[in-house]
Amino acid sequence: MTQAHSAPSDQPGRPALSLHIPEPKFRPGQKPDFGGLRISKPGEIPRPPIDVAPHDIRDLADGVIRVLDDEGRAVGPWDPGLSATDLRRALRFMMTTRSYDDRMLRAQRQGKTSFYIKCTGEEAIGVGQSLALAAGDMMFPTYRQPGLLIARDWSLYDMACQVFANAGDRMKGRQLPVLYSVPQEGFFTISGNLATQFIQAVGWAMASAYKGDHRIAAGWIGDGATAEGDFHYALTFAAVYRAPVILNVVNNQWAISTFQGFAGGENATFAARAIGYGLPGLRVDGNDILAVVAVTRWAAERARANLGATVIELVTYRAAAHSTSDDPTRYRPADEWEHWPLGDPIVRTKQHLIARGDWTEARQVQLAAEVEDEVQGAVKKAETLGVLGKGAQHRPETMFEDVYKEMPPHLKRQREEFEGGR
Amino acid sequence: MTAMTLAQALNSAMDVMLARDDNVLLMGEDIGYFGGVFRCTEGLQKKYGPGRVLDTPLSEGGIVGAAIGMGVYGLRPVVEIQFADYSYPAFDQLASEAARLRYRSAGEFWAPLTVRTPYGGGIFGGQTHSQSPEALFTHVCGLKTVIPSNPYDAKGLLISSIEADDPIIFLEPKRLYAGPFDGHHDRPAASWDGHPHSEVPDGHYRVPLGKAKIARPGNAVTVLAFGTMVHVAMAAAADSGVDAEVIDLRTLIPLDIDTVAASVKKTGRCVIVHEATLTCGYGAELAALVQQHCFFHLEAPIGRVAGWDTPYPYAFEWDYFPGPKRIGAALVKAMDAKAW
Numbered sequence: 150m151t152q153a154h155s156a157p158s159d160q161p162g163r164p165a166l167s168l169h170i171p172e173p174k175f176r177p178g179q180k181p182d183f184g185g186l187r188i189s190k191p192g193e194i195p196r197p198p199i200d201v202a203p204h205d206i207r208d209l210a211d212g213v214i215r216v217l218d219d220e221g222r223a224v225g226p227w228d229p230g231l232s233a234t235d236l237r238r239a240l241r242f243m244m245t246t247r248s249y250d251d252r253m254l255r256a257q258r259q260g261k262t263s264f265y266i267k268c269t270g271e272e273a274i275g276v277g278q279s280l281a282l283a284a285g286d287m288m289f290p291t292y293r294q295p296g297l298l299i300a301r302d303w304s305l306y307d308m309a310c311q312v313f314a315n316a317g318d319r320m321k322g323r324q325l326p327v328l329y330s331v332p333q334e335g336f337f338t339i340s341g342n343l344a345t346q347f348i349q350a351v352g353w354a355m356a357s358a359y360k361g362d363h364r365i366a367a368g369w370i371g372d373g374a375t376a377e378g379d380f381h382y383a384l385t386f387a388a389v390y391r392a393p394v395i396l397n398v399v400n401n402q403w404a405i406s407t408f409q410g411f412a413g414g415e416n417a418t419f420a421a422r423a424i425g426y427g428l429p430g431l432r433v434d435g436n437d438i439l440a441v442v443a444v445t446r447w448a449a450e451r452a453r454a455n456l457g458a459t460v461i462e463l464v465t466y467r468a469a470a471h472s473t474s475d476d477p478t479r480y481r482p483a484d485e486w487e488h489w490p491l492g493d494p495i496v497r498t499k500q501h502l503i504a505r506g507d508w509t510e511a512r513q514v515q516l517a518a519e520v521e522d523e524v525q526g527a528v529k530k531a532e533t534l535g536v537l538g539k540g541a542q543h544r545p546e547t548m549f550e551d552v553y554k555e556m557p558p559h560l561k562r563q564r565e566e567f568e569g570g571r
Numbered sequence: 572m573t574a575m576t577l578a579q580a581l582n583s584a585m586d587v588m589l590a591r592d593d594n595v596l597l598m599g600e601d602i603g604y605f606g607g608v609f610r611c612t613e614g615l616q617k618k619y620g621p622g623r624v625l626d627t628p629l630s631e632g633g634i635v636g637a638a639i640g641m642g643v644y645g646l647r648p649v650v651e652i653q654f655a656d657y658s659y660p661a662f663d664q665l666a667s668e669a670a671r672l673r674y675r676s677a678g679e680f681w682a683p684l685t686v687r688t689p690y691g692g693g694i695f696g697g698q699t700h701s702q703s704p705e706a707l708f709t710h711v712c713g714l715k716t717v718i719p720s721n722p723y724d725a726k727g728l729l730i731s732s733i734e735a736d737d738p739i740i741f742l743e744p745k746r747l748y749a750g751p752f753d754g755h756h757d758r759p760a761a762s763w764d765g766h767p768h769s770e771v772p773d774g775h776y777r778v779p780l781g782k783a784k785i786a787r788p789g790n791a792v793t794v795l796a797f798g799t800m801v802h803v804a805m806a807a808a809a810d811s812g813v814d815a816e817v818i819d820l821r822t823l824i825p826l827d828i829d830t831v832a833a834s835v836k837k838t839g840r841c842v843i844v845h846e847a848t849l850t851c852g853y854g855a856e857l858a859a860l861v862q863q864h865c866f867f868h869l870e871a872p873i874g875r876v877a878g879w880d881t882p883y884p885y886a887f888e889w890d891y892f893p894g895p896k897r898i899g900a901a902l903v904k905a906m907d908a909k910a911w
Binding site: 480 | 605696
C-alpha cells in the first residue's frame with residue numbers, strides 16, 4: 150500500500166531525477182594522486198588584522214594558510230616568529246605524541262588494553278594549538294588530540310594509567326581508553342559520542358564572557374562529525390553571542406571508512422561553513438606547525454578582544470586506522486598517506502629547524518632516543534601498576550560512585566546487593 | 572538452508588528484501604563500501620549499488636529524518652545506527668515524528684522505516700558502545716521494538732519489520748553477531764556453528780512480530796528475557812539446576828502477553844532479566860503486567876535481574892553485566908517465597 154498524497158510523475162523532455170553519491174578518488178589497489186588538490190603556495194595568503202569584518206575575508210576559507218615551504222623555510226605574513234627553543238619544544242612534543250601512540254598500539258596488540266586510537270600525522274594540531282592557547286583557557290577536544298595534553302607536559306604515566314584502566318586511572322576504569330580528562334590543564338572530559346563537545350565549548354566561552362572573565366575556550370570536531378546537529382548549534386550560538394571561542398574542524402579526510410565528501414566536503418570547504426553564520430573561517434595546513442600556531446593565535450587574539458568566534462579548518466590526513474577496531478586497507482589505498490601532499494608534520498618541523506640552523510640530524514637522533522626513553526619509562530611504570538584486568542585495579546564497587554553527587558538509597562541497596570553476591 | 576551467524580542472517584534478510592522490493596534501500600554510517608563496522612551489510616553495496624546501499628554523513632538525526640521523508644514518499648528505508656548509544660541525536664525524529672505521523676495525520680501519512688542498531692555489552696565498549704536503550708523506545712507509543720536472539724529469528728523478524736507499515740526499532744545484540752554468548756565470559760567464545768537456530772532458509776520467510784517463543788521449556792519458574800539474555804538465562808537455569816522455562820520475548824512492543832501469562836500461570840513464579848539498567852526498565856512493565864494477569868497464580872514475588880543503575884563501566888564490564896551467577900541466584904530465590 151502506498152500513501153495517497155502523490156503519484157510518480159512523468160514529464161517528457163525533463164531528465165529523470167537522480168541521486169549524487171559521493172565517491173572517494175582512490176580505493177584499495179589504486180594509485181593515489183593528489184595532484185588535483187587545490188593547495189595555496191606557502192606565504193601566499195594574506196594575514197588580515199584581527200578586527201577585520203568576517204565578510205571581507207571570505208576567500209580565506211578557500212585557500213590554505215601555509216608558512217613552511219618545501220625547503221623548510223618560513224615564508225609570508227603568517228610566520229609566527231617562534232623562537233628556536235619554542236620550536237624545539239614543539240618538535241619534542243610531536244615526537245612524544247607519536248612515540249606514545251606507537252607504544253600504546255603495541256600494548257593493545259599485546260592485550261594490555263582492549264582499544265586504542267592513534268593520531269599519527271595530526272600531531273602538529275594538538276601540539277601547535279595547545280602552545281598557542283594560554284594557561285587557563287578551556288579545551289574541549291575529541292579523542293584525536295592527545296597532543297593538547299602532551300604539549301602541556303602532562304604526565305604520560307597518568308595518560309597510560311587511563312588507557313590501562315588500572316588503579317592509577319583517575320577515571321576509575323569508567324571510560325574507554327584515550328578518553329582522558331585533565332581539568333588541571335583545561336582539558337575537558339572526552340565523550341565517546343561525537344560532536345557533543347563543540348557546542349559545550351561555546352557554552353563555556355559564553356559563561357566566561359558572562360562573568361567578565363579573560364579566558365577563552367576552544368573546541369575540536371572531525372570533518373565527519375560536522376554533519377551532526379551539534380556543529381550547527383555551535384556555530385549558531387557562537388555567532389549570535391559573539392562567544393570567545395575557537396571552533397576547530399580537523400579535516401583528516403576520513404571518518405572511519407567514509408571520506409570527507411560524505412560530510413559535504415566535495416561542495417565547499419569546512420572553513421566555508423563559517424561564512425553562512427557570519428563568522429570568519431580560516432583554512433590552514435594542519436601539518437605545518439608554524440601555520441597552526443599562527444592561525445590559532447590569530448583566532449585567540451580575536452576572541453580575547455571581544456571580536457567573537459573563529460572557525461578554523463585544519464587540513465590534514467588520518468595516517469593510521471580510525472581505531473584498533475578498524476582496518477583502513479579495506480576502503481583506501483594502504484599507502485595513501487605517503488602521497489598526501491602536505492607531508493609529515495614532524496619531518497617538516499625538523500627540516501625547518503635544520504634550515505634555520507637551529508638543529509642537526511645528529512641532535513634529531515638523540516632527541517628520538519630521549520623521547521623513546523621517556524615514553525617507555527612512563528608506560529612501563531603504568532604497566533607495572535596494572536593493565537586491563539590484571540595487576541592493581543580500582544575496586545569494582547566504585548562503579549556505583551559519581552552517578553550522582555550523593556549516592557541515593559536505591560544505588561546504595563544495589564551496591565550492597567553487588568557486594569553480597571560476589 | 573545455510574548455517575549463518577546472526578550477522579550473516581541479518582545480511583541475508585536485507586539481501587532478500589533488496590532483491591524483492593525496489594522500494595527497500597539501506598542507509599547508514601560505514602554500511603556501504605566498508606560493509607558496516609559489524610559487517611552486517613557486507614557485499615550488499617557491491618551487489619545493489621551505492622544508490623541503494625547508501626553510506627551517509629555522520630548524522631543520526633539526519634539519517635532518521637531523511638528515512639522518514641523517504642518513507643513518506645513510499646520507500647521502505649532500512650537504516651543502521653552504528654551503535655544504539657548513538658541513537659539519541661535521532662530521538663526527536665523517532666519519538667516525535669516517525670512514531671506519530673500516522674496518528675497526527677489520522678492515517679494520511681506514515682513512514683515504514685526500520686532502524687537497525689546494535690545494543691548491549693560484552694565487547695568492552697564502555698559507556699558509549701554498550702547501552703541497552705530498549706525501554707526508551709518501548710515507552711514511545713507508535714514505535715514497535717524488536718530484539719532477536721538467534722540467526723533464524725533475526726532474519727525472519729527483520730523481514731517482517733521491513734515489510735511492516737509502522738516504524739520499527741530493531742535492536743541487535745552485538746555480542747551475538749558472531750556466536751551465542753551465555754555470560755560465561757571467562758570461557759572461550761562460542762560460534763554459531765552447529766547451533767540449532769543457525770540453520771537459516773536462504774530465501775524469504777517471516778517470523779511474525781508480537782509472538783514470543785519458549786526457548787527452554789520448564790516447570791519451576793518462568794524467566795522472561797530477550798536478546799543476549801535469553802542465552803544467559805538458559806545457562807543460569809542449567810548452572811543452578813532450577814527447571815526454568817525461558818521465554819524469548821522477541822518483540823517487546825507489541826508484547827505477546829498470552830504466552831507470558833500462560834507460562835507464569837503454569838509455574839507460579841517469574842524472574843525478569845535484562846541488561847539495561849533496572850529502574851524504569853522494560854522489566855518494570857513486564858512485572859506490572861505479570862502481576863495483573865497472574866496475581867492469583869503467583870507463589871513468590873516477581874524477581875528482576877538487570878544492569879545496575881549506573882552507566883556501563885568500561886573496566887568493570889563483568890561486574891556490571893547480569894551474568895548467569897546473578898540470574899541463577901534469582902532463580903533459586905524465586906523458588907523460596909520465604910527468602911524474600
